[in-house]
Amino acid sequence: MRPGSIFYFLGQAWQSLLRNRLLSFATVSTVAISILILGFAVLLSLNAGEFMKHLESDVEIVAYLDQELTSTQITDIRQELKAIPGVESVNFFSRDRALEKLQGSFGGKDYNLKDTLGENPLPHSYEIKARDPHAVPRMAEKIKKIDGIYKVNYGQGVVERLFKVTRWVRLISMVFIVLLVVAAVFLIATTIRLAIFARRKEIYLMKLIGSTDWFIRWPFFIEGVFLGTFGGLISILVLAAGYGSLIQRIDALFFLPLVTDPGMLTNVYLGLLAGGALLGIIGTWVSLNRFLDV
16 A cells, blocks of 8 residues: 555545544444443453452362371371372461361350360361362362371362352353444444445445545545544543542452452553454444445
8 A cells, every 4th residue: 555545545534534523423422332331341250250269269178187197197198288289288277276266266255165175176187279279179089088187178069069150150251241242343333334324425436436445445444443442542531530449449349359450451441442443443344345335
C-alpha cells in the first residue's frame, strides 16, 4: 500500500466521522457499553477464579500418628511424607498443640481441659499440603500406606464436591464471556450497518467506476478501529475508576479476596482496549460485505 493511499484512507475515514456524527456517537456508545459489560464479566470471573483458588489452596491432608511411635520413627515418617511426589510442605502438629487448640475452641479461659482429661489422649499428626490441590485424594491414598499412620483425613467427599463446583464455575464463566462477546459483535455490527447503509449510494458509485472491494473497505475499517478503540477506552476508564475505588474502599469483600495485582489488571484493560478495536473491525466486516455485492 502506497503512503498516498494511507493518507487518502485516513482522510476519508475522518470525513465520514464528521459527516455521521450522530451514528458515530451511537457506535461509540454501543462499543463502550458492550466492553464495559464484558469487562465487568471478566473481572467478576477473575475474582471468582481467585476465590476458588483460595478455597483449593486451603485443602490439606492431616495424617494422624500411632501413639506408641518414638521420636526417631516420627522423624522417619516425615522423610517418607516429603519424598512423596507433589508434596509442597509437611508440618508437625504435636498432641500438646492439638490439646491447646481444642481448649481454645471448646474449653474457654475458665475451664482447664487438660486437668479434666488427665493424660492427653490426642495423637501427634502431620499436616501435608500438595502443590496441586486436585492431587490430594490420590496423595492421601499413598499416605495411608505408610507404617505408623493410622488415620488420614482431608475432608473426603467435601473436597471432591468442591473441585466439581470450581470446574463448573470456571466453565460457566467462560461460556458467559463468550456469549457476551457474540452479543457485543451483533450489537456493534448492527450499529455500524446503519452507518454503512446511509452511505450505500456512495459505495454503489465507487463500485461502478471500478474501485476494488479493498479500496472501499479500508476507510470503513479505519473508521471501525477508531470507533471501537475510542469506545473501549471510555469503558476502560469507567471500569478502572470503579474497580480502583472498590479496591481502595474494601480490602476484602466478606471472605472473598479481590484481585489487586497491577500487572493482571493492566493486561485485562489492555485486552479490553484491543477487544474494542477488534470488535470494530469485525462489526465493519460483517456489515460491509453485503453492500459490496453490487
